[in-house]
Every structure is written in C-alpha cells, then in structure tokens.
Amino acid sequence: MKRAGRVHGFASRPHCLSLRGQAAAHGGVFSDLHSSAQPRIIGVPVLLAIYRSTALDSSPAKPWKLAEVAYSFVKQQHYEVAVLPLGATEPHNLHLPYGTDTFEADHLSDEVCRAAWQQGARVVLLPTIPYGTETNQMAFPLAMNLNPSTLHLVIRDLVDSLAQHGIRKLVLFNSHGGNDFKPLLRELYGRTPVQLFLFNWYHAVRDVYHEIFEHADDHGGEAETSLLLAWHPELVVRRPDGTLAADEGATRLTRFEAVNRGWVNITRPWHLLTTNSGAGNPHAATAEKGRRLAAAVVERLAAFLVELSNAPLDERFPF
Numbered sequence: 001m002k003r004a005g006r007v008h009g010f011a012s013r014p015h016c017l018s019l020r021g022q023a024a025a026h027g028g029v030f031s032d033l034h035s036s037a038q039p040r041i042i043g044v045p046v047l048l049a050i051y052r053s054t055a056l057d058s059s060p061a062k063p064w065k066l067a068e069v070a071y072s073f074v075k076q077q078h079y080e081v082a083v084l085p086l087g088a089t090e091p092h093n094l095h096l097p098y099g100t101d102t103f104e105a106d107h108l109s110d111e112v113c114r115a116a117w118q119q120g121a122r123v124v125l126l127p128t129i130p131y132g133t134e135t136n137q138m139a140f141p142l143a144m145n146l147n148p149s150t151l152h153l154v155i156r157d158l159v160d161s162l163a164q165h166g167i168r169k170l171v172l173f174n175s176h177g178g179n180d181f182k183p184l185l186r187e188l189y190g191r192t193p194v195q196l197f198l199f200n201w202y203h204a205v206r207d208v209y210h211e212i213f214e215h216a217d218d219h220g221g222e223a224e225t226s227l228l229l230a231w232h233p234e235l236v237v238r239r240p241d242g243t244l245a246a247d248e249g250a251t252r253l254t255r256f257e258a259v260n261r262g263w264v265n266i267t268r269p270w271h272l273l274t275t276n277s278g279a280g281n282p283h284a285a286t287a288e289k290g291r292r293l294a295a296a297v298v299e300r301l302a303a304f305l306v307e308l309s310n311a312p313l314d315e316r317f318p319f
C-alpha cells in the first residue's frame with residue numbers, strides 16, 4: 001500500500017511535464033491562452049490530459065464521499081461519523097424510475113453531508129445500498145427484494161468494518177418505507193462499539209410536508225415525483241401532451257376497519273392496495289417543490305451531523 005503511494009507520487013511529476021510538452025506539440029494550448037493571436041481549437045484528448053495532470057495535486061471535490069476519494073486523501077483524514085444511505089429497486093406508479101428511492105438516498109445524503117462538512121463535521125458518506133425489502137411488491141415485475149434478515153446481516157458486517165476502522169458513529173440514511181431498521185438497532189445495541197442512528201428522511205419532514213405539497217404521498221406521489229423532477233427530469237415519463245404518464249395513485253381499503261384505521265398493522269400487498277404501484281396523486285408535482293423538500297431534509301440532518309461529529313463518546317453518551 002505504501003509502495004503504491006510512492007509510485008503515484010514519483011510518477012505524477014514527469015507525467016505532468018510530458019503532458020505539457022505534448023500539449024505544446026499539439027498546437028500549444030498554453031501559448032494560445034497567452035497570445036493575442038486567433039484562438040485555435042484545442043483537442044479534447046489534450047484538454048483531458050491537462051485536466052488529469054492538474055487534478056493529481058488538488059483536493060477532491062467531495063471529500064466526504066468515499067466512492068470519489070482516493071487512499072492518498074483518506075489516509076490523512078480523521079472521520080468521526082459514517083453515513084450509510086439505503087435505497088430500493090421497485091416501480092413507482094407508471095412514470096418514475098425503479099431507482100427512485102436510490103436516487104433520493106444518493107442525492108439527499110450527498111447534500112446533507114456537503115452541508116455538514118462545510119460546517120466542520122468530519123463525516124464520510126458510504127456508497128448507497130440500492131436494494132431494500134420488497135416482499136409485498138413482488139407481484140410487480142423486477143421489484144428486487146432483500147429480506148429484512150439479509151439486509152440486517154449486510155449492515156451488521158458494514159458496522160463491524162467501521163468498528164475495525166475506528167469509526168464509532170453511524171447514521172443509517174433510509175429512503176425506503178419497506179425497510180425497518182429499529183429491530184436491528186435493538187439487536188446490535190451493546191454488541192458493537194459503533195453507536196447507531198436511524199434517519200428515515202420522510203419522517204423527519206412530516207411537519208412541513210403540507211406547507212409544500214397538496215396531496216399525501218405514500219409511494220410515487222407528489223413528493224417523490226417532485227424530487228425526481230428536481231434532480232432527473234429526463235427520467236420522469238410524460239405523455240405527448242406533457243402531463244405525467246401516471247395514474248391518480250388511488251388506493252383501496254381492506255375489508256377490516258381496524259386495519260384501515262391503523263389500529264391493527266399488516267404488510268400491505270401492494271398490487272391489491274394500488275392500481276399501478278403508485279400510492280398518492282403525483283400530478284401537482286414540480287421541481288421547485290422537490291427543492292424545498294430537499295432543503296428541509298438538509299437543514300435538519302446536517303445540523304444533527306455537526307453535533308454528532310463534535311460529541312465525545314463518554315459513558316453517558318448520548319445523554
């Protein structure tokens with residue numbers, strides 16, 4: 001490992017110099033930039049080579065994002081808090097991509113960690129797990145299930161990895177309502193030095209939800225559609241007239257009043273609950289509403305991450 005770092009260091013300088021020579025041979029990007037002569041078109045390979053040669057020495061654009069930083073950077077860091085985003089692969093009405101929950105986990109956790117990092121939190125964002133529990137969605141094609149017990153084992157192994165790497169604080173950043181991690185927190189309590197926190201982002205903004213949206217959203221409705229319109233409008237399917245290629249997201253009641261009122265809980269068979277997997281009317285969604293919702297999530301969790309990063313793990317933690 002050490003050797004790799006030295007090779008990298010030695011290699012970077014001559015490489016950098018030879019690229020500059022190469023650039024001059026290709027028509028002189030540097031002379032073009034500094035002369036008053038007619039600018040010449042610079043070849044893309046030359047521009048890429050120059051970019052790479054300078055990027056070797058610069059700090060990463062997203063120092064909190066593990067998937068985008070190198071060992072040469074990580075070995076100099078002290079991360080206090082890890083964030084593990086969890087998504088899902090499932091249909092969302094007729095118009096949103098199967099990766100909707102994973103996009104939400106990716107984007108929201110990245111924006112949260114950016115804000116926390118800029119406020120001094122030593123936070124590392126782990127890659128998103130793109131599968132969640134789908135046992136009640138399996139009547140829909142290509143809903144991809146991980147059973148709760150499987151998912152818990154995966155997270156337990158990642159918790160053990162963090163413990164070995166000396167990171168003692170982990171936030172599970174959950175974006176999928178079918179995932180239920182509280183039993184895992186209870187099971188791991190006292191068995192690992194890692195303190196676990198669960199953030200279901202959609203629960204954290206319940207109180208501001210109706211200030212932003214007209215319709216409730218259980219799945220693929222106004223809120224989720226607004227988030228996708230904010231980040232990936234090209235992935236939201238529309239009809240030729242420009243309206244969303246979605247149904248109304250209506251849901252059915254069961255035959256039991258106690259279930260319908262929430263006195264008794266079940267796992268809802270999604271193909272019987274919905275028409276096309278959507279639960280909640282999406283048609284009033286806008287990108288602006290999505291940005292407002294994301295901002296509320298960022299404001300709330302970033303402040304917590306800063307506090308958590310600064311908190312000493314004493315014997316009375318977290319009290």
Ligand SMILES: [Zn+2]
Nearest residue numbers: 100101220224
């Ligand atoms: Zn979803």
